[in-house]
Amino acid sequence: MRITAVRVIVTCLDRNYVFVKVITDQDGLYGVGEGTLNGNELAVATTIEHASELLIGRDPLQTEDLWQLLYSWSYWRGGPVFMAAIGAIDLALWDIKGKVAGMPVYQLLGGRSRQGAACYGHAHGDEPAEVEDSVRSFLDRGYRHVRAQLGPYGGKGMARATEPRRPGLPRTSYFSPQPYLLSTVGLFEHLRMTIGEEISLLHDVHERLTPIEAAWLARQLEPYHLFFLEDPLRPEHKESFRLVRQASTTPIAMGELFSSRWDCLPLFEEQLIDYIRVGPIHVGGITEARKICILAEPYQIRSAFHGPGDIGPIGQAAAVHIDVAIPNFGVQEWVTFPELVHEVLPGACRFRDGYAYPSESPGLGIDFDEALARRHPYQRAYMPLVRREDGSMHVY
Ligand code: MG
Numbered sequence: 001m002r003i004t005a006v007r008v009i010v011t012c013l014d015r016n017y018v019f020v021k022v023i024t025d026q027d028g029l030y031g032v033g034e035g036t037l038n039g040n041e042l043a044v045a046t047t048i049e050h051a052s053e054l055l056i057g058r059d060p061l062q063t064e065d066l067w068q069l070l071y072s073w074s075y076w077r078g079g080p081v082f083m084a085a086i087g088a089i090d091l092a093l094w095d096i097k098g099k100v101a102g103m104p105v106y107q108l109l110g111g112r113s114r115q116g117a118a119c120y121g122h123a124h125g126d127e128p129a130e131v132e133d134s135v136r137s138f139l140d141r142g143y144r145h146v147r148a149q150l151g152p153y154g155g156k157g158m159a160r161a162t163e164p165r166r167p168g169l170p171r172t173s174y175f176s177p178q179p180y181l182l183s184t185v186g187l188f189e190h191l192r193m194t195i196g197e198e199i200s201l202l203h204d205v206h207e208r209l210t211p212i213e214a215a216w217l218a219r220q221l222e223p224y225h226l227f228f229l230e231d232p233l234r235p236e237h238k239e240s241f242r243l244v245r246q247a248s249t250t251p252i253a254m255g256e257l258f259s260s261r262w263d264c265l266p267l268f269e270e271q272l273i274d275y276i277r278v279g280p281i282h283v284g285g286i287t288e289a290r291k292i293c294i295l296a297e298p299y300q301i302r303s304a305f306h307g308p309g310d311i312g313p314i315g316q317a318a319a320v321h322i323d324v325a326i327p328n329f330g331v332q333e334w335v336t337f338p339e340l341v342h343e344v345l346p347g348a349c350r351f352r353d354g355y356a357y358p359s360e361s362p363g364l365g366i367d368f369d370e371a372l373a374r375r376h377p378y379q380r381a382y383m384p385l386v387r388r389e390d391g392s393m394h395v396y
Helices: 041-052 063-072 080-101 128-140 177-195 211-220 238-247 261-269 286-299 313-325 339-344 370-374
Strands: 003-013 015-024 030-034 117-125 145-150 158-162 172-175 200-204 228-230 252-254 350-352 355-357 385-388
Touching: 003 041, 003 080, 003 339, 003 370, 015 041, 015 080, 030 080, 030 313, 041 080, 063 080, 063 286, 080 286, 080 313, 117 128, 117 313, 128 145, 128 177, 145 177, 177 200, 177 211, 211 238, 238 252, 238 261, 261 286, 286 313, 313 355, 339 370
Parallel strands: 117 145, 145 200, 172 385, 200 228, 228 252
Antiparallel strands: 003 015, 015 030, 117 355, 158 172, 350 355
């Protein structure tokens, strides 16, 4: 069996996604993958196109060797764009492997450790009572884990966004840590008083705090028993997590901006986090995400794979296949997609009563209608900008 073509498509289905098809010389056999990297879709697509020439004529079942080839070929390795490109191709290779085996991908990763993956949804509002209503709407849909935000990010510390200079350019918001910190503590006091202790509550700082601010917040939130506090610090300086850890027993989740196992290792080795939040498509695919979970296991660190709206249904499916197989699964971030997304990508994971279930079809169990996607071309878009009160950039 040989790879004959790699096709990459950037499509805007309400938002931009990067999808690939890896085609083989076997009649009708192909794999689908995804490398969506919000705001950087064209950079990933170009990297995939450049790398794809290396894959033509190779055996698609050699997932490990092809991963090592893609990681090593350019010499300039690593980073989010490069690893998302590898991730897209790796997912497609696992999809082919599953189709050849006649099994869903989770069977190739060790089989089921659980029937479904427990998911958390995103509750938010401008005031605590609005967030409470939003949390209750998730409980009504069967969720047992809910992320709660005033905002959605930055809470009372985030001044209203200024309009972009022209459509498509990023909006700018202004962040002040003190009102954010105080309003966030008040939010969780309100939620525990009104909703009680039955539900697992999560909160995402979105990398906006300094180490001492994050340590203060983690300590102040202890009475409200968070399931985890996410992304308390920017990802570059791993040693900063020691300060948060020493200050508090609030569980910590980190990793959506990580792009490899080498980002994770310093936090694992000192047990500075409790949940690893990488997105499988952003760390080089199923091959690397599974290795990261294996590395986390002896440190009793669990998975909480990144899964917001800017990861599409193929990336979501890859995450859920890993979720149900690994022993140290924690929770899965979950969003629902607009109908158009499901029309272009039939076969997405099933969701019921707070749990996600992988497809039982061979491979990832999801398909991709290229012709329909091409009718919805890429539209230029950027991530929003955040500045400090004085107008300087807030690097988070
Ligand atoms: Mg986050």
